[in-house]
Amino acid sequence: ELKVEQNPLFLSMQEGKNYTIYCNYSTTSDRLYWYRQDPGKSLESLFVLLSNGAVKQEGRLMASLDTKARLSTLHITAAVHDLSATYFCAVDGGTDKLIFGTGTRLQVFP
């Protein structure tokens, strides 16, 4: 059974600092997704990573995928308050089924 683990679960960071969220998964998959969720809101798609070595960047966020290590990272550069949210990784479980990680709740403070 495919399992997806994220760490850390909670991340409190100061504005301007860098940090990385890790997403590990248990079985082979070539597709990994990152989503953002604001409190009480739905999931916003951030990145779709479709192959080994894929790297995508949008603003202060950069995501990468290592399928051999079954690991994806979401790197935050020079955090700002607007990045405060919960971030989920999700792995393709076949036929449009996503297996989600536990989520990382990020809080950025001044």
Next chain:
Amino acid sequence: KAGVTQTPRYLIKTRGQQVTLSCSPISGHRSVSWYQQTPGQGLQFLFEYFSETQRNKGNFPGRFSGRQFSNSRSEMNVSTLELGDSALYLCASSSGPSNTEAFFGQGTRLTVV
């Protein structure tokens, strides 16, 4: 283009009742999947439909069911509601038939009292 539309946004039901939630996917998308989000269990896959056929089902009791219509709109039904069914139910649509980017609706917040 219009996004994924879920109705209603909020529902309060009593234990033992049943409920039907609706999801209209992005125009042209043929795959609709449903997820339950709770603080304790996180985001869990319920089921997925493509061209009116259920292709995948999560580990939920038979009280949870769904269907998809010829226009790709989907409904999910929960019968004999339990307190533990209180959750945010999210619908996602993708162009399908598999492994494509999923776009989520705003969700239906179900509270069972």
